[in-house]
Amino acid sequence: MYVFTLTLFVTLVIQQTSGFKEPECSRYHYEEQILERVVRMGMEFKYQKKDVTNILETVAAKLDAFSKELQVLKRENEELKSSLRDEVQISISDLEKVKEKSFLPIVFFNSKNVADTTVKAGHTIVFTETLVNDGNAYDNTTGIFTAPEDGIYLVSLHMCVKNKQNLYYGLVIDGKESLRGEMYEYRAVTCNSVQQLLTIKAGNRVWIQVYVKDAVLLQSAIHWNMFSAFLLNKG
Numbered sequence: 001m002y003v004f005t006l007t008l009f010v011t012l013v014i015q016q017t018s019g020f021k022e023p024e025c026s027r028y029h030y031e032e033q034i035l036e037r038v039v040r041m042g043m044e045f046k047y048q049k050k051d052v053t054n055i056l057e058t059v060a061a062k063l064d065a066f067s068k069e070l071q072v073l074k075r076e077n078e079e080l081k082s083s084l085r086d087e088v089q090i091s092i093s094d095l096e097k098v099k100e101k102s103f104l105p106i107v108f109f110n111s112k113n114v115a116d117t118t119v120k121a122g123h124t125i126v127f128t129e130t131l132v133n134d135g136n137a138y139d140n141t142t143g144i145f146t147a148p149e150d151g152i153y154l155v156s157l158h159m160c161v162k163n164k165q166n167l168y169y170g171l172v173i174d175g176k177e178s179l180r181g182e183m184y185e186y187r188a189v190t191c192n193s194v195q196q197l198l199t200i201k202a203g204n205r206v207w208i209q210v211y212v213k214d215a216v217l218l219q220s221a222i223h224w225n226m227f228s229a230f231l232l233n234k235g
């Protein structure tokens with residue numbers, strides 16, 4: 001109404017000042033058109049405003065729902081991430097355990113020759129010339145091999161005894177014999193080999209000992225006396 005009055009006033013002022021004269025009926029018609037248009041615009045505006053409000057409300061509701069969904073997704077993602085982290089952690093520690101179990105360190109020594117070919121009863125035979133000592137478990141000053149791991153070991157002994165000499169020997173683990181035997185040759189000179197598969201605990205000491213009486217060994221470029229051990233399997 002106010003807009004209409006203003007328009008009417010402006011129209012009148014323009015007509016007065018310009019001195020423009022129009023037929024009266026035409027002027028009413030024009031004013032009527034303006035009025036109609038203003039009313040229509042007002043109504044349109046009202047409808048448009050209502051539409052926009054509706055749309056805004058719908059959008060707001062959708063945004064709200066979306067944001068809630070996003071929160072749920074975020075939470076799920078966090079849960080998934082942490083459970084995945086746990087799973088990976090478990091797999092890694094499992095793998096480490098498997099690796100630890102399956103990893104076989106190289107434990108292998110091979111030592112030959114004695115310093116004195118007369119080996120004495122009750123003494124350890126010390127094989128001084130170390131050819132291999134992987135794992136550094138054999139001591140060539142004492143003749144003692146100290147097992148670095150629990151496991152199954154192949155222990156072997158190769159001795160050459162002088163003709164008509166008896167060598168009573170024992171394979172000893174921490175003071176306890178795991179094998180006893182005698183080597184004797186009457187007519188010829190031969191060397192003898194002894195092998196034993198043994199379960200040995202880490203830290204246990206293994207050596208070759210002479211029993212009963214002293215014996216004289218044969219030792220030359222073609223007669224070797226030798227002591228060796230090899231870790232076959234852990235556990």
Ligand SMILES: *[C@@H]1O[C@H](CO)[C@@H](O)[C@H](O)[C@H]1NC(C)=O
Pocket residue numbers: 128129130131133140141
């Ligand atoms: C005795 O063992 C030590 C240490 O393993 C080594 O360095 C040395 O060469 C060995 N001696 C002989 C004569 O093999």
